[in-house]
Amino acid sequence: xxxxxxxxxxxxxxxxxxxxxxxxxxxxxxxxxxxxxxxxxxxxxxxxxxxxxxxxxxxxxxxxxxxxxxxxxxxxxxxxxxxxxxxxxxxxxxxxxxxxxxxxxxxxxxxxxxxxxxxxxxxxxxxxxxxxxxxxxxxxxxxxxxxxxxxxxxxxxxxxxxxxxxxxxxxxxxxxxxxxxxxxxxxxxxxxxxxxxxxxxxxxxxxxxxxxxxxxxxxxxxxxxxxxxxxxxxxxxxxxxxxxxxxxxxxxxxxxxxxxxxxxxxxxxxxxxxxxxxxxxxxxxxxxxxxxxxxxxxxxxxxxxxxxxxxxxxxxxxxxxxxxxxxxxxxxxxxxxxxxxxxxxxxxxxxxxxxxxxxxxxxxxxxxxxxxxxxxxxxxxxxxxxxxxxxxxxxxxxxxxxxxxxxxxxxxxxxxxxxxxxxxxxxxxxxxxxxxxxxxxxxxxxxxxxxxxxxxxxxxxxxxxxxxxxxxxxxxxxxxxxxxxx
Numbered sequence: 236x237x238x239x240x241x242x243x244x245x246x247x248x249x250x251x252x253x254x255x256x257x258x259x260x261x262x263x264x265x266x267x268x269x270x271x272x273x274x275x276x277x278x279x280x281x282x283x284x285x286x287x288x289x290x291x292x293x294x295x296x297x298x299x300x301x302x303x304x305x306x307x308x309x310x311x312x313x314x315x316x317x318x319x320x321x322x323x324x325x326x327x328x329x330x331x332x333x334x335x336x337x338x339x340x341x342x343x344x345x346x347x348x349x350x351x352x353x354x355x356x357x358x359x360x361x362x363x364x365x366x367x368x369x370x371x372x373x374x375x376x377x378x379x380x381x382x383x384x385x386x387x388x389x390x391x392x393x394x395x396x397x398x399x400x401x402x403x404x405x406x407x408x409x410x411x412x413x414x415x416x417x418x419x420x421x422x423x424x425x426x427x428x429x430x431x432x433x434x435x436x437x438x439x440x441x442x443x444x445x446x447x448x449x450x451x452x453x454x455x456x457x458x459x460x461x462x463x464x465x466x467x468x469x470x471x472x473x474x475x476x477x478x479x480x481x482x483x484x485x486x487x488x489x490x491x492x493x494x495x496x497x498x499x500x501x502x503x504x505x506x507x508x509x510x511x512x513x514x515x516x517x518x519x520x521x522x523x524x525x526x527x528x529x530x531x532x533x534x535x536x537x538x539x540x541x542x543x544x545x546x547x548x549x550x551x552x553x554x555x556x557x558x559x560x561x562x563x564x565x566x567x568x569x570x571x572x573x574x575x576x577x578x579x580x581x582x583x584x585x586x587x588x589x590x591x592x593x594x595x596x597x598x599x600x601x602x603x604x605x606x607x608x609x610x611x612x613x614x615x616x617x618x619x620x621x622x623x624x625x626x627x628x629x630x631x632x633x634x635x636x637x638x639x640x641x642x643x644x645x646x647x648x649x650x651x652x653x654x655x656x657x658x659x660x661x662x663x664x665x666x667x668x669x670x671x672x673x674x675x676x677x678x679x680x681x682x683x684x685x686x687x688x689x690x691x692x693x694x695x696x697x698x699x700x701x702x703x704x705x706x707x708x709x710x711x712x713x714x715x716x717x718x719x720x721x
Contacts, residue, residue: 268295268310278312302615302675304721315365319375321419321720323356329526331702332709355379356716357418359387369394372404388436398444402455408434409443409453409484410505412555412610413568413590419720420605420613422566423666424680425523427590427637429570432518433551434459434482434507449491451609455482459509459549478546480509486555486609499559499606507551513576516547518586523637523664524684524712527700530658530692533647547576557611559602567591582653584644590637597630613675620673629672638663645692658700661690678718686710 271281272295299306306317328351361375371394375387390404407415411433413426439457446452459480486503490496510516517532550573557566569589576582596602598617605611620628641660647653668682688700688708699706 313367317363319363320360322358324717325354325356326715327352328713330711331707398446399442400444402441405438408437408455408457408482410434410482410553415610422592422594422633423635423668424682424714424716428588428639429568429590432570432572432586432588449488451486453484478510480507482507497603499557499603501557503555505553509549510546511549513547516549522686522710524714526710526712527702529662529688529700531656533653533656547574549574561601562596562599564594564602586641588639590635592635594631594633600629614672615675616672631670633668635666656692659688659691663687676721680716682714684712
């Protein structure tokens with residue numbers, strides 16, 4: 236059917252559908268708007284017909300659906316708003332090693348206890364918005380956690396220049412491929428050890444863009460400190476440590492540069508330079524299954540009495556790689572964090588952390604379809620799950636090996652200015668998992684996570700991880716997640 240015939244049929248259909256309402260139409264433009272609203276004409280066809288005419292109903296919003304998410308959009312497409320949300324419901328069960336007397340370890344206190352539990356890991360609600368030609372953004376709120384965690388992200392993007400956009404507010408800093416992949420779409424239930432030592436969601440500003448297709452860059456400035464008691468960075472944590480963090484990332488997908496849309500060959504590098512209070516700047520030493528805390532970094536004590544600087548120079552460097560072809564994907568990252576601060580003498584200590592992971596989509600979904608602008612989105616099943624026949628949906632297997640090395644902190648805390656570190660300075664984790672996606676909006680994930688604690692600290696600190704009053708050298712966990720997002 237050609238366009239003119241389609242238009243005639245559309246108008247005839249609209250007359251039947253609208254009945255007497257057509258008599259009240261102010262103009263032909265109003266009728267076309269109604270046809271677009273009812274889906275009889277496409278927006279492009281509607282604009283072609285009404286070119287040069289002014290619609291009296293151009294404020295009537297258009298409701299659109301994409302990937303089972305609804306967006307309210309103005310007829311000209313320049314303004315829109317959509318609702319977003321996610322709920323991650325977890326079940327975690329732990330098993331620990333028995334006391335290993337051969338290591339000569341002694342009991343310690345103050346470690347986190349890995350308790351079997353049901354947990355609402357995340358529950359967020361938000362909106363994405365666009366207004367005018369150049370402005371867009373997102374505001375998302377947490378509904379679980381402390382009062383200081385209410386705002387998850389809230390930012391405005393200004394796209395006056397095609398290759399140099401600006402972002403203002405609280406958002407994910409440009410550093411880590413794993414962090415920049417949404418928690419809805421990461422390969423495993425929890426992110427790796429790497430994620431505890433990077434700039435994540437912080438308040439600041441950023442310039443970013445894609446110089447040529449297949450490359451991205453971003454440069455940001457942030458407060459660089461976490462709000463007290465919050466997992467989300469808030470206001471400046473200490474007015475005496477006021478230098479901002481400078482954070483940058485550059486990525487290239489060589490496959491896209493070569494016009495190959497079937498594979499991904501991603502390389503990226505990132506850096507962060509700034510300072511932090513010694514009391515907050517070391518990261519979170521918690522297992523990937525959110526069980527025990529395996530290490531406590533040294534802190535300054537009596538800094539005023541000893542007249543020492545409580546700030547710490549912190550430099551972070553990250554390298555990342557992802558390769559994907561068909562249903563297979565390999566991804567790895569390495570992060571080094573250098574800490575330079577004052578104890579009894581100048582301390583220069585590094586934390587090195589990494590992971591390597593592999594994913595296999597058993598049902599054939601291509602990982603290259605998920606990749607865009609230097610990060611990965613969600614898996615879209617080739618066929619949605621049909622409960623009446625128990626067919627369809629996407630299945631994926633994954634394995635990850637990760638580790639952390641903080642051996643530079645051994646022996647600190649003997650000068651009376653720094654507290655002694657406790658626990659283990661090296662840790663290794665292995666995760667094996669399977670996930671099922673009935674559709675793009677839900678996931679069911681089952682994983683086994685094994686963690687070995689190695690290289691106990693020396694000096695005045697306790698050298699063990701204590702769980703329920705028992706010294707531990709291993710942690711085993713089974714995790715299950717039910718996830719819904721839109």
